[in-house]
Amino acid sequence: xxxxxxxxxxxxxxxxxxxxxxxxxxxxxxxxxxxxxxxxxxxxxxxxxxxxxxxxxxxxxxxxxxxxxxxxxxxxxxxxxxxxxxxxxxxxxxxxxxxxxxxxxxxxxxxxxxxxxxxxxxxxxxxxxxxxxxxxxxxxxxxxxxxxxxxxxxxxxxxxxxxxxxxxxxxxxxxxxxxxxxxxxxxxxxxxxxxxxxxxxxxxxxxx
Amino acid sequence: xxxxxxxxxxxxxxxxxxxxxxxxxxxxxxxxxxxxxxxxxxxxxxxxxxxxxxxxxxxxxxxxxxxxxxxxxxxxxxxxxxxxxxxxxxxxxxxxxxxxxxxxxxxxxxxxxxxxxxxxxxxxxxxxxxxxxxxxxxxxxxxxxxxxxxxxxxxxxxxxxxxxxxxxxxxxxxxxxxxxxxxxxxxxxxxxxxxxxxxxxxxxxxxxxxxxxxxxxxxxxxxxxxxxxxxxxxxxxxxxxxxxxxxxxxxxxxxxxxxxxxxxxxxxxxxxxxxxxxxxxxxxxxxxxxxxxxxxxxxxxxxxxxxxxxxxxxxxxxxxxxxxxxxxxxxxxxxxxxxxxxxxxxxxxxxxxxxxxxxxxxxxxxxxxxxxxxxxxxxxxxxxxxxxxxxxxxxxxxxxxxxxxxxxxxxxxxxxxxxxxxxxxxxxxxxxxxxxxxxxxxxxxxxxxxxxxxxxxxxxxxxxxxxxxxxxxxxxxxxxxxxxxxxxxxxxxxxxxxxxxxxxxxx
Numbered sequence: 001x002x003x004x005x006x007x008x009x010x011x012x013x014x015x016x017x018x019x020x021x022x023x024x025x026x027x028x029x030x031x032x033x034x035x036x037x038x039x040x041x042x043x044x045x046x047x048x049x050x051x052x053x054x055x056x057x058x059x060x061x062x063x064x065x066x067x068x069x070x071x072x073x074x075x076x077x078x079x080x081x082x083x084x085x086x087x088x089x090x091x092x093x094x095x096x097x098x099x100x101x102x103x104x105x106x107x108x109x110x111x112x113x114x115x116x117x118x119x120x121x122x123x124x125x126x127x128x129x130x131x132x133x134x135x136x137x138x139x140x141x142x143x144x145x146x147x148x149x150x151x152x153x154x155x156x157x158x159x160x161x162x163x164x165x166x167x168x169x170x171x172x173x174x175x176x177x178x179x180x181x182x183x184x185x186x187x188x189x190x191x192x193x194x195x196x197x198x199x200x201x202x203x204x205x206x207x208x
Numbered sequence: 209x210x211x212x213x214x215x216x217x218x219x220x221x222x223x224x225x226x227x228x229x230x231x232x233x234x235x236x237x238x239x240x241x242x243x244x245x246x247x248x249x250x251x252x253x254x255x256x257x258x259x260x261x262x263x264x265x266x267x268x269x270x271x272x273x274x275x276x277x278x279x280x281x282x283x284x285x286x287x288x289x290x291x292x293x294x295x296x297x298x299x300x301x302x303x304x305x306x307x308x309x310x311x312x313x314x315x316x317x318x319x320x321x322x323x324x325x326x327x328x329x330x331x332x333x334x335x336x337x338x339x340x341x342x343x344x345x346x347x348x349x350x351x352x353x354x355x356x357x358x359x360x361x362x363x364x365x366x367x368x369x370x371x372x373x374x375x376x377x378x379x380x381x382x383x384x385x386x387x388x389x390x391x392x393x394x395x396x397x398x399x400x401x402x403x404x405x406x407x408x409x410x411x412x413x414x415x416x417x418x419x420x421x422x423x424x425x426x427x428x429x430x431x432x433x434x435x436x437x438x439x440x441x442x443x444x445x446x447x448x449x450x451x452x453x454x455x456x457x458x459x460x461x462x463x464x465x466x467x468x469x470x471x472x473x474x475x476x477x478x479x480x481x482x483x484x485x486x487x488x489x490x491x492x493x494x495x496x497x498x499x500x501x502x503x504x505x506x507x508x509x510x511x512x513x514x515x516x517x518x519x520x521x522x523x524x525x526x527x528x529x530x531x532x533x534x535x536x537x538x539x540x541x542x543x544x545x546x547x548x549x550x551x552x553x554x555x556x557x558x559x560x561x562x563x564x565x566x567x568x569x570x571x572x573x574x575x576x577x578x579x580x581x582x583x584x585x586x587x588x589x590x591x592x593x594x595x596x597x598x599x600x601x602x603x604x605x606x607x608x609x610x611x612x613x614x615x616x617x618x619x620x621x622x623x624x625x626x627x628x629x630x631x632x633x634x635x636x637x638x639x640x641x642x643x644x645x646x647x648x649x650x651x652x653x654x655x656x657x658x659x660x661x662x663x664x665x666x667x668x669x670x671x672x673x674x675x676x677x678x679x680x681x682x683x684x685x686x687x688x689x690x691x692x693x694x695x696x697x698x699x700x701x702x703x704x705x706x707x708x709x710x711x712x713x714x715x
Binding site for chain 2: 028133180197
């Protein structure tokens, strides 16, 4: 039992420490895979997509691009309100190769629950192909500050409860997490029972 | 004495409910406490897996669900060229969740996290879209229907719900199969090593808590049924050989083998080992007793072969009974050559030698990437992996068990032990041969690699046995601590695997 407890406590402790140190950046995604060319941006041309709902606040945006002839052109990404006003913007310099996934760090963060347009403009000189699927661009929205996996646990369970049977809610996953902790206790009981049973068998038929 | 008095009494046609209840209690009491506790843990963790993984994020799960739905709604196999593959009901859920986009892109995209979209889906699904307009061409239509009939029990039980309700009920229903694999492994170890709870618990825990196994068993996939059936077949085969072909064991072995064949075509690989076990069982029994044993086994063989033959016959003019590998469009297939096949097998397990043509264009050694990494667990559409050091650790553990287990087997004396080794070896060799021939055919047809780690999971019971065998040879005072290290280590691996899935899809 001592060995079991030592392995379990040390292991759980290590996992908790790893979860606390695991910094997660993703805020949400546009749910469009970067699987095919959507449009080619000529110098000075702009392509906007939206309106998109910012599920949570974000500070940068990742896109998927591929220059027709490397090196790729400088690109500017702007986040606009429904009225067309620029809320935030970021840019990447020229000089990248084929199939690049640049991260645009925005000057100011965009708060959650806003409905926005996301626009990309090329500075040229060569055209750049924007990637996505079904005439929609692929975007991944990143947080301003990363959050640890451990601190995100309530969010994880809230998200995991969506598109589940009606009886499932975040509480179900909290309960399962408690069950997972209980599994270590149960595992200890199983090992102790097995060892005790084998010891009884070895002691001979007179043993209980 | 009690047995004698029971025989003397006239047997009632149907036992009264109270007596039936007592029989159930007797069965429950017969379950060893360590096994009962392990099953509780496995069910709990299985439920976590079933609910945590986003919809249709296990390999080929959309196609398997479409097959099961076609069978449940139309009582017809999929494959009609005039119908669409997926029903409107499934397509709606798939599109709103973003399941199709997410498949193979778990590191770039996230599932739909919008609670509003979730509510919109519930409202749209409530309008009653057609569930029966699927059943069209399906890449899984060569699979026999047994697993789909099993999983449709959950589908029918939650018929009033929407697609998501029915889909998750099917996943949860798979937990029973996971538990069956654990029981099969426990029985297999007990049959061969005797009533030794510590090795039994350790071997069964390694199998029941293997992340790759829990992930596949709780997804809508015929592998979930094939794994326990193979495990039970290994146990029954060992019983037939060891107990000299008792009729009941032989009948059950034939039935389980037939069920495996009716679950996945790769289970034809189990037939030679089953035949070997039956022959060895008969060889081991007394000569005068053989006619009494051949009869039931032959009858069972005919009875169980009938549905298998019927299944193959239905395929003769329609969909094939095996996975079809045709040439890639615009590519000329290379001819099958034994030399090329051997070169391919070499390159799968060992580094390529300079004069060998490159057969499998994947980085690294395939035996590690496929059997070890994917076998222990890569999730989603094989695109969600645990940290690399985890696979190094479990790969080292697997190698130690394989080497030490092999060394122990090499010391075996006595015909019976070698008969058992022959039975297990034939099952493993036939499975590997079938898989490698299929992949080689895929490669020469320019269709790319075919193998996935989960295809080796039918032999997971043998791995549990090997763990128990190695542990059982340790000095007695070390066996308890070794078990007390391995069981929590497997639980920790489960936590790590679940955390990997959670961080990938929900952060």
